[in-house]
Amino acid sequence: MTDFLVRITISLKEGVLDPEASLIRRALENLGFPTGELKTSRQFLVRFHAENADDARKRAEAMCERLLANPVIHRYEIEVMK
Amino acid sequence: MRFAVVQFGGSNCDRDVAYALNDVCGIDTDLVWYKDGLTRAYDAVVLPGGFSYGDYLRAGAIAARTRIMDDVRRIAGRNGLVLGICNGAQILAESGLVPGIFTINSYPKFICRPAHLRVERSKTPFTLLYAEGEVVRIPIAHREGRYIPPSAGKTGKLKEECVAFRFCDPGGNVTPESNPNGSYENITGVLSAGGNILAMMPHPERASEDILGSSDGKRIFLSMARFIEENS
Numbered sequence: 664m665t666d667f668l669v670r671i672t673i674s675l676k677e678g679v680l681d682p683e684a685s686l687i688r689r690a691l692e693n694l695g696f697p698t699g700e701l702k703t704s705r706q707f708l709v710r711f712h713a714e715n716a717d718d719a720r721k722r723a724e725a726m727c728e729r730l731l732a733n734p735v736i737h738r739y740e741i742e743v744m745k
Numbered sequence: 746m747r748f749a750v751v752q753f754g755g756s757n758c759d760r761d762v763a764y765a766l767n768d769v770c771g772i773d774t775d776l777v778w779y780k781d782g783l784t785r786a787y788d789a790v791v792l793p794g795g796f797s798y799g800d801y802l803r804a805g806a807i808a809a810r811t812r813i814m815d816d817v818r819r820i821a822g823r824n825g826l827v828l829g830i831c832n833g834a835q836i837l838a839e840s841g842l843v844p845g846i847f848t849i850n851s852y853p854k855f856i857c858r859p860a861h862l863r864v865e866r867s868k869t870p871f872t873l874l875y876a877e878g879e880v881v882r883i884p885i886a887h888r889e890g891r892y893i894p895p896s897a898g899k900t901g902k903l904k905e906e907c908v909a910f911r912f913c914d915p916g917g918n919v920t921p922e923s924n925p926n927g928s929y930e931n932i933t934g935v936l937s938a939g940g941n942i943l944a945m946m947p948h949p950e951r952a953s954e955d956i957l958g959s960s961d962g963k964r965i966f967l968s969m970a971r972f973i974e975e976n977s
Binding site for chain 1: 802803806839846848852927
């Protein structure tokens with residue numbers, strides 16, 4: 664078993680309204696930073712034991728499926744860092 | 746007949762619902778701490794409003810994955826009734842017991858105010874004392890109440906039979922202006938495919954006595970009791 668650090672990024676699927684992003688975009692515009700696009704996502708850095716990098720990825724996927732993401736609105740990306 | 750109201754850490758409408766059931770509707774109701782499990786033979790379970798687990802991650806996400814939800818599934822599986830109100834509705838959606846999800850309002854702010862709802866179906870265990878198309882007044886109080894149905898494909902499209910309530914104007918018209926949180930097609934009450942699980946964002950317990958400004962919500966609890974009487 665090796666210690667792995669995994670970066671999990673949860674974001675909204677294409678086309679799902681992101682009210683916080685719209686609001687932040689407007690606030691930025693008020694500060695003089697007009698933007699063409701602004702999206703939010705949430706990042707989890709998770710350290711855990713796994714057999715190898717493949718196993719670490721599988722476990723991270725399971726974490727997303729079971730809790731971290733909701734399949735109705737979310738997609739997720741997994742990066743096994745070390 | 747016996748109802749259970751489940752208390753999670755952060756539930757804050759649990760006692761209100763128990764009061765509406767016990768004292769207003771005369772239904773024997775237990776408050777059950779989530780760690781104790783649903784050990785008695787309950788005819789119905791209510792998941793109350795509040796902020797279970799501080800709404801961390803997503804409203805209802807953590808509570809939906811606690812062990813007591815296995816008990817709720819078991820009760821629902823033998824055709825017991827399950828009602829989720831507000832945070833309880835979010836928990837049911839996160840559990841996959843009703844289709845879709847309740848997420849951040851289209852304007853991302855907490856809304857607490859009266860709302861008009863159109864009763865879309867009266868042949869359900871929760872609405873049999875209403876007329877189809879009837880307009881009722883039941884308040885809402887949430888920040889994550891915007892309903893999104895499952896996308897067609899993997900989980901299947903939302904069936905109209907699953908829609909229990911829609912936001913509407915006082916005349917019963919379902920309009921964009923009467924949709925306070927941007928819910929898909931104004932939907933704010935969703936039933937499971939079997940019809941014995943209802944997730945709703947409005948708070949019927951806050952509209953269960955005239956002194957509260959409306960007693961329209963009381964009939965949800967009374968409908969459940971009537972249904973259980975007639976089917977036991």
